[in-house]
């Protein structure tokens with residue numbers, strides 16, 4: 001039986017309960033043993049839904065999909081060292097968030113919910129809005145006032161009810177939480193179903209590498225929706241006996257906003273509240289991962305330590321250089337995605353002296369997502 005369980009008080013809910021957090025306020029996770037039958041998987045279309053028996057949606061009739069997933073992996077050389085990059089900027093809405101949105105909106109459909117609310121710096125909102133549009137579910141998307149005009153246009157085209165909120169990202173979240181008192185919160189940060197979509201990243205990496213796991217995976221971390229999903233996915237593969245070792249998870253943050261890196265190296269098991277953090281953070285070109293209080297912070301720190309991974313922070317100048325460097329190779333990615341690429345450079349320089357590791361990383365978002373910032377980075 002699949003249940004939904006509070007990570008704090010262990011209270012359980014059924015898959016049919018309309019809940020996104022526990023009555024005690026705790027985060028929910030799905031308690032679930034997936035199945036992987038390689039022959040079945042191989043016989044299906046190349047989409048993330050080929051892992052059907054590992055996805056917690058009860059009825060096939062509720063699946064909301066654009067045939068997303070199975071994004072190509074390409075080898076890119078960094079100073080002659082090959083790294084495999086999964087091209088997650090090639091999704092329907094231009095970022096990997098479609099993985100989470102496909103599962104979460106399927107679940108929302110399954111629950112019979114007609115209207116939802118979500119907040120995001122842009123990409124998660126775009127993904128939720130597109131999948132809601134596909135099945136006629138209304139959505140209110142809260143975004144910061146300064147969200148890129150490209151993402152705003154995208155949201156409007158999908159028919160979302162866009163709410164631009166002045167102030168910080170945290171203030172946007174607060175406004176959405178208030179709205180979530182009356183509407184279902186389709187939150188990529190809170191909602192456990194979202195992570196059971198992003199976990200398919202791990203399944204695909206594994207299958208595309210001939211059902212093996214790489215040694216290390218380099219991923220961005222703001223709220224950790226890709227990193228935590230990857231962790232769930234690789235653990236499910238490990239527990240099913242498909243892989244024999246978990247890859248090291250290497251989490252990248254922009255130095256200008258790196259509360260998780262601080263907590264990691266201070267040996268903390270959680271990220272302190274903003275007013276208790278030792279550093280005051282400033283803005284970064286990697287707007288999509290500028291998260292001061294990641295609500296799943298403890299889980300992120302756990303995941304990285306459990307896999308013997310590490311965290312790295314990258315400077316603004318290095319993010320811009322990585323962005324330009326990728327463009328010269330023919331890859332047009334958004335600035336937030338370039339933070340991860342700067343992280344690859346740093347990881348290769350610092351942490352892997354013999355370069356014998358098999359490394360996978362990711363382009364998380366498309367450059368067409370933020371034209372203004374792309375032009376600014378050219379001229380800076």
Ligand SMILES: *Cc1c(COP(=O)(O)O)cnc(C)c1O
Pocket residue numbers: 095096097123124220221222223224225226227288289291334336337364365366
């Ligand atoms: C969402 C996003 C990230 C990182 O996501 P978190 O869930 O905050 O860790 C990275 N890059 C892009 C382009 C994104 O949209």
Ligand SMILES: [Zn+2]
Pocket residue numbers: 006007008009010011022023024025026
């Ligand atoms: Zn609880």
